[in-house]
Amino acid sequence: MHHDDFKFEPVPGLPEALPEDEHILWQGRPSTMRLAREAWKLNWVLGYFAILTLWRIGVSSTQVPLNEAAWHGLPFVLAAGLAMAILIAMAAVQARSTVYTLTNKRVAMRIGAALTMTLNLPYVCIANAAVQERRSGHGTLSFELTGDTRLSYLMTWPHTRPWHFARTQPALRAIPNVARVAEIFADAAETRVSTPQVTRISPVADPIAAE
Template identity: 70%
Template sequence: MHHDDFKFEPVRGLPEALPADEHIIWQGAPRPLQLAKDAWALNWVIGYFVLLAVWRVGVSSTTVPLTEAMGHGVPLLLGGLVAALLLIGMSYVQARSTVYTLTNKRACMRIGAALTMTLNLPYVCIGTAQVGARRNGSGIIAFELIGDTRLSYLMTWPHVRPWYMARTQPAFRSIPDAARVAALFAEAAETRLSEPKVTRLDAEQGAHGAIAAE
């Protein structure tokens, strides 16, 4: 029987139903294999074990025949395979538990495999966004927060811009079609920030409590 770990969510990826004036414009999640490469350095781990195996074969070949020396490198290659599978498995679990959401008012991130939490990032709290896309279209969109908003790098990793620890930048990591998603974000944020703010004048500023738009 299929079991949905997030059945309690009124809207997928969000902790509560959206207000009447808010709607979803995009939802997505990291690509597991790409997340393993980006966050867990999968390619570097594989390369490390391959180099160890080559080194071991080279050392052994000085004392034993090459065919026997090649066998000495097999355990290291098997160790690298196990390590790679573990990293891919962890990335799959993280990707499965993650939902990135863009609405017309905010960016949201439901993250965490063991301890799930949802980050709500209103566009008014985002100063700039940086996008990095690869040839295959996947990439990262990192959000630079303004004001007093602070996030823990360790609590939100790997859904952050790498190495930005002093001012943690939450990020959509390893998403497909990153450039298109960035364009959707830019359009929604610009529209949201250009909306007039409506305030009520007091008696000294205007007669009869008139309403003014800033």
């Protein structure tokens, strides 16, 4: 992938170079149209304007012939087209500025169009993951964090699991082939969590060694 807008990144989508023992397993970004539909509710907005158009034509048809009444719905059709263009443009900007990354140690999310930030979610800090797949194969992979970690819903939206306001769950939104991405995450997380963590202690701090 090419990220000309972020040439200062040592690794595309990441704020710093990866350690020697870490490597990228997958990178991707949201689908613009899926993000417009799921996050910006494009279909609902177009449905709203469709109802307004039919209502206006129906009201006008009681006073003028139907072919003339149809022209009375034109302003609503034009408004719907403008609204669609705006929503798709905003979704495109968000999709272009987003890079999701899975490594063998963490989930990294470079998000934000105006204010860019990177979320680093080590696998050991993720309690559960949920996947929602659409018929097209696109979908959302969300993460429930452990401990007292709290994220702002407004700061991370739309890269969150919808309607989970009390405990924000960061999510990879509207990504293609979400089932495969979920498999990559599950395998990497299981390997990382099951890896023994060795902590070195001073002999003086060990009661047995101190005797």
